[in-house]
Amino acid sequence: MIIRAADCIFESLIETIMVGKLAAGEPLVEKSLAEKFGVSRTPVREALHRLAQAGLAERGTRRAYFVREMAPEDLSELFEATGEIESALAALAAKRMSEIERRHLMLIVDSGDACDDPTAYSDINRQFHEAIKSGARNSTLASTLDELSMRTFAWRAANFREDSRRLASSRSEHRQIADAILNLDVEMTRRLVCSHVASSYLVSSDILARRKRELPVKPNA
Template sequence: MTGRAADAILDALIARIVSGQLPPGDPLAEQALAEQFGVSRTPVREALHRLEHANLAVRGARRAFVVRGMKPEELCELFEAVGEVESALASLAAHRMSEIERCTLQAILEEGEACGEDPKAYGEVNARFHKTINDGAHNKVLAATLEELNTRTLPWREVNFTQDHRRLGSSRTEHREITEAIVVRNAEKTRCLMRSHVASSYSVAARILARRSS
């Protein structure tokens, strides 16, 4: 129960931070948040630690958490790193995925195309789509590197679908192209398409950050 409560609190705080409802420097007080969410301080504390790990919160005066400001150049560098690592994994996946893994990827693609305009539902399918490709690369070192980067960028990638509904359509198109390249084992095309896919996510995130900062 504590883990699920922490997940819900984390999701809510991320949405508020990325949308600008909680601007940089705003306090994230454990007791106040516990009362707001109707829970004990334990899941709030867990959510705040995870928020800090995602670089969305930082320790302020007296070690209390506050919302961390994200600079445009930091966001750019993070997404650039994700694009390079994830495109390398995608390229390997085009070579190494088994037929079962390729069929699984195609099934997930169809799920994403059938889930309508629900950003939350699509976000969940999107996460599974990327995980299936990353697992299909069969390289634990690169996968671990990407997981660390995703901790810091995934909130921005997921908010793409709630802040810009046009991103649902373009993401589906990009997923289809990536899947087609993987199915025919075109590693170099897959690499380029995945790098472009991450860059598209960055473009939306950068616009969201700019709006939040204005």
């Protein structure tokens, strides 16, 4: 599979922002980024547009991009919406997944149990949620979740990288969700997925608060 330049730039910028190397308010200059990545401005422009869609950047008065400051209430609403949509899809998956799909989901859970690398586990986590979304067989809800997932992906990935306890708790939650789906327990599946997303939010909220504490104090004008 050929990795597009815009994808590489997008993922690199997400990583840089999420580890705190780019603080809220810092400019994202097309020309400078193009020179840094050795590409034209076109893939940079696409990556910045996607970054804005993900809620990590926004445009100023001169249409230049800068790193967006995430307000605590924005993060709360984002994860609340994600939990509602994803739990609805999971409930449908508990009813609609084939036996083969259910067994495949358990294999993904098993692979997560055997993984201690935060980056690799982040990919397994994505596979787990994609399998449930696919098994729900509702394209309208799935497209809504895709939009929300694009905005929460960086936060979820940071969960595993910045909180050593989250990897273990996520494994346990995945196992419980998969067991509920395997047992065709619709309401239990819904509740567990809501709780799973809420757990991710709590870690993300801690990360956001830490980011704000680590910001340098601006001198008075």
